[in-house]
Amino acid sequence: MATQGNGRQPKYQRIxxxxxxxxxxxxxxPGDRLPGENDLMATYDVARMTARQALGVLQTEGLAExxxxxxxxxxxxxxxxxxxxxxxxxxxWGTGRSIWSAETEGRNVxxxxxxxxxxxxxxxxxxxxxxxxxxxxxxxxxxxVLDEKPVLLATSYLPLDLVAGSAITQRDTGPGGIYARLxxxxxxxxxxxxxxxxxxxxxxxxxxxxxxxxxxxxLVCRTAFADEGHPVEFNEMTLDSASxxxxxxxxx
Amino acid sequence: MATQGNGRQPKYQRIxxxxxxxxxxxxxxPGDRLPGENDLMATYDVARMTARQALGVLQTEGLAExxxxxxxxxxxxxxxxxxxxxxxxxxxWGTGRSIWSAETEGRNVxxxxxxxxxxxxxxxxxxxxxxxxxxxxxxxxxxxVLDEKPVLLATSYLPLDLVAGSAITQRDTGPGGIYARLxxxxxxxxxxxxxxxxxxxxxxxxxxxxxxxxxxxxLVCRTAFADEGHPVEFNEMTLDSASxxxxxxxxx
DNA sequence: CAGTGGTCTAGACCACGCA
DNA sequence: GCGTGGTCTAGACCACTGG
Numbered sequence: 001m002a003t004q005g006n007g008r009q010p011k012y013q014r015i016x017x018x019x020x021x022x023x024x025x026x027x028x029x030p031g032d033r034l035p036g037e038n039d040l041m042a043t044y045d046v047a048r049m050t051a052r053q054a055l056g057v058l059q060t061e062g063l064a065e066x067x068x069x070x071x072x073x074x075x076x077x078x079x080x081x082x083x084x085x086x087x088x089x090x091x092x093w094g095t096g097r098s099i100w101s102a103e104t105e106g107r108n109v110x111x112x113x114x115x116x117x118x119x120x121x122x123x124x125x126x127x128x129x130x131x132x133x134x135x136x137x138x139x140x141x142x143x144x145v146l147d148e149k150p151v152l153l154a155t156s157y158l159p160l161d162l163v164a165g166s167a168i169t170q171r172d173t174g175p176g177g178i179y180a181r182l183x184x185x186x187x188x189x190x191x192x193x194x195x196x197x198x199x200x201x202x203x204x205x206x207x208x209x210x211x212x213x214x215x216x217x218x219l220v221c222r223t224a225f226a227d228e229g230h231p232v233e234f235n236e237m238t239l240d241s242a243s244x245x246x247x248x249x250x251x252x
Numbered sequence: 253m254a255t256q257g258n259g260r261q262p263k264y265q266r267i268x269x270x271x272x273x274x275x276x277x278x279x280x281x282p283g284d285r286l287p288g289e290n291d292l293m294a295t296y297d298v299a300r301m302t303a304r305q306a307l308g309v310l311q312t313e314g315l316a317e318x319x320x321x322x323x324x325x326x327x328x329x330x331x332x333x334x335x336x337x338x339x340x341x342x343x344x345w346g347t348g349r350s351i352w353s354a355e356t357e358g359r360n361v362x363x364x365x366x367x368x369x370x371x372x373x374x375x376x377x378x379x380x381x382x383x384x385x386x387x388x389x390x391x392x393x394x395x396x397v398l399d400e401k402p403v404l405l406a407t408s409y410l411p412l413d414l415v416a417g418s419a420i421t422q423r424d425t426g427p428g429g430i431y432a433r434l435x436x437x438x439x440x441x442x443x444x445x446x447x448x449x450x451x452x453x454x455x456x457x458x459x460x461x462x463x464x465x466x467x468x469x470x471l472v473c474r475t476a477f478a479d480e481g482h483p484v485e486f487n488e489m490t491l492d493s494a495s496x497x498x499x500x501x502x503x504x
Numbered sequence: 505c506a507g508t509g510g511t512c513t514a515g516a517c518c519a520c521g522c523a
Numbered sequence: 524g525c526g527t528g529g530t531c532t533a534g535a536c537c538a539c540t541g542g
Contacts, residue, residue, distance in 0.1 A: 010510080010511060010512090011512080012511080012512090017455075036526085036527065036528075037527080038526080038527085046512080046513085047512060047513045047514065048513090048514080048515090049301070049511090049512070049513075050511080050512060050513080052528085053511085053512090060312060060465070061453075061454070062451050062452045066527090066528060066529090067520095067521080067528080068520050068527075068528055069521035069522075069526080069527050069529095070520085070521055070522080070526095070527060071526095071527065071528080072527095084500060084502075085500075085502050088502075088504055089504060090504055188504075189504055190503060190504050191501070191502070191503050191504065192501070192502055192503075192504065194499070194500045195497055195498070196448060196470075196497065196498040196499070196500075197331070197493070197497050197498075198450040198468050198469075198470050198493040199314050199468065199493060199494075200312060200314045200466050200468065202313070203269075213312075214452050216450050216451065216452065216493070218448075218450050241449070241450040241468070242451075244449075245447055245449050246448040246449075247445065247446070247447050247448070248336055248337075248445070248446045248448075248500050248502075249443070249444070250336075250340075250444055250500075251442060251443050252341060252342055252440075252441055252442050252443065262529080262530060262531090263530080263531080264530080264531090288507085288508065288509075289509065290507080290508080298531080298532085299531060299532045300533085301530090301531070301533090302530080302532080304509085304510085305530085305531090318510090319508090319539095319540080320508075320509055320510070320539050320540075321507080321508050321509065321510095321538070321540035321541075322507095322508065322509080322539080322540055322541075323507095323508065323509080323540095324508095324509080
């Protein structure tokens with residue numbers, strides 16, 4: 001009496017498919033409530049766990065999110081556009097503007113959970129920055145919250161012998177941010193490399209970004225180089241993939 | 253007697269945490285078999301479903317993958333490096349080399365499931381390409397398989413009035429690929445825009461890329477522009493996020 | 505064939521949200 | 524307080540893998 005009684009695929013998949021189609025067909029729009037476990041049990045004549053599994057599929061796919069005590073809802077997707085190349089042009093930070101200002105025009109940005117420490121860097125960071133064993137770095141950790149929603153975690157590593165005593169080691173780095181300060185110190189960033197990965201979040205990342213199930217994160221690892229290819233900053237960012245589209249514009 | 257008997261968090265989370273820590277500590281390396289459902293039931297004195305949930309967490313996180321009838325195994329992560337900007341320089345396709353050749357040096361690449369059709373494009377594509385209603389496009393659909401593992405799905409859209417009759421409408425586009433042919437037709441691509449998103453795969457994408465649970469996909473949408481900003485190609489790519497690192501190098 | 509994960513049932517108690 | 528999802532148990536049969 002168990003298992004796939006009728007069709008080929010598992011019951012929970014058939015139910016998930018039906019719901020997915022209904023969503024794609026527009027029967028349920030962003031923010032709408034989907035039929036709950038009890039509805040599905042009745043409609044499809046299955047056990048609670050099977051209905052749960054079906055709803056779980058949609059959450060894992062990132063199409064829906066559950067709210068405890070309330071229901072399962074169709075998710076929305078309205079990302080920020082992050083222009084990878086233009087945003088790092090001199091004109092941005094050279095004039096005291098934040099790199100963020102272009103993409104957050106008229107929205108409520110809060111920088112949160114700022115932590116500035118000095119420590120020995122992890123090995124991969126030391127490697128990228130070309131540091132010798134035992135060298136210290138300034139570690140700047142922070143979270144960006146946009147309209148109440150955390151969207152980005154960032155950790156910057158800067159060689160301490162370059163930045164010690166500057167505003168970079170303070171919580172507030174002043175107008176134009178880190179890059180303006182580096183320029184004043186004679187280490188103006190002239191070249192950048194960004195590496196992009198994507199994976200599911202760790203527990204900690206999911207918490208700090210308030211991610212619902214089925215939301216991957218994008219990792220952007222940026223290395224900033226000063227003249228003659230000296231790396232001066234390594235920045236590891238963790239982005240909520242539902243909040244971002246990355247854009248790179250370049251010539252052939 | 254049910255629910256979180258001892259600690260604060262759910263049992264399955266505690267079990268998952270223990271396994272995750274063991275993996276991170278190196279007790280289980282890539283490819284190693286994890287304790288199975290039966291082991292966990294005995295070790296932690298829980299029901300089968302609870303052990304399953306714990307293993308499910310690790311799979312959703314992309315740390316482990318299950319093989320039916322065999323066990324649950326620690327996943328590996330050895331991505332390809334895709335240099336977004338250099339790979340599209342003239343030198344690549346201008347000399348008849350494939351854009352792929354740089355990143356697949358000495359490996360076994362197969363292009364698979366090639367489909368070339370002519371059709372009206374989806375609205376978003378027509379918009380990007382600046383086409384009028386009713387205009388047709390050449391649609392090139394294909395899959396790239398690297399060392400037996402499918403890693404990339406790509407769908408290119410090209411305005412049919414630009415490419416009709418050329419090798420672009422054939423399965424084999426000849427040396428240098430689409431871009432070399434476009435150049436011959438007087439529509440040499442000189443500028444590119446790539447947009448990057450990340451989300452969980454659809455059922456179909458998961459199948460075509462043989463993705464295991466908990467593996468997101470990266471979407472790369474590239475628009476190629478000829479002189480004076482005319483868009484000549486829109487290419488939607490779906491990448492296995494476990495197979496790729498994207499890299500963008502640029503000056504300030 | 506024995507062991508594995510995959511699916512499923514039919515119960516149960518809990519914490520949370522909202523009216 | 525009632526309905527929601529979240530967790531859990533103790534069974535069961537299936538399909539697949541591997542020796």
